[in-house]
Amino acid sequence: MIYWTEELSRKPFPLDYEGCVVASNGTFYAATISCKNVPVITVIKPYLTGSGDIEVARGLRLAPFMLTTKMHVPMISRSIQDTTLRFFQDVYARMAQSEALVLLHFSPTEMAWAQDAPPQVVNPVSVAPEPHPSPMGYNLMGDIHSHGHYPARHSADDVKSARTTGDLHYIW
Ligand SMILES: [Zn+2]
Secondary structure, eight states: OOOHHHHHHHSOOOOOOOEEEEEEEETEEEEEETTTTTTEEEEEEEEEEHHHHHHHHHTTOOOOOEEEEEEOOOOOOHHHHHHHHHHHHHHHHTTOOOOOOEEEETTTEEEEEEEEOOEEEETEEEEEEEOOOOOTTOEEEEEEEETTSOOOOOOOHHHHOOOSSSEEEEEE
16 A cells, blocks of 8 residues: 655656655565566665654554565576586585585576686685686676585574675675
């Protein structure tokens, strides 16, 4: 349900506005990023924060809303996963149980994933990739890195800083 408010009417909506949600923790708007009319990503972003006054004014009990991002992309293929795993196993075996990293690229026109390994400095507790361009027509979407003999969960370093740009960060 969408409620129009005085505050909303004063602030111009972003160009990619498609609809909005008013919740107890703010107002959010939905936007879909498309390529050649094919939706690639739908995001719901904050527009105004703290709309408790709307709740009081209307006597409503609005629920809080969680930010969401939905990607309309194909699954990452088995062959990409297999190649990545073999690379990680190879680095682990040859380089003193070191971590390693693979970049994930996505082509919105091909609706296809590609992966490659950038130049990187590896050791058993960290991996540092160097800047590396995406293949022609592909955008960097994130990375997958291995944890050698450590559990496959986000370490303090992983949480503090994503090693590459892009939004997806997997750990194996
Ligand atoms: Zn890590």
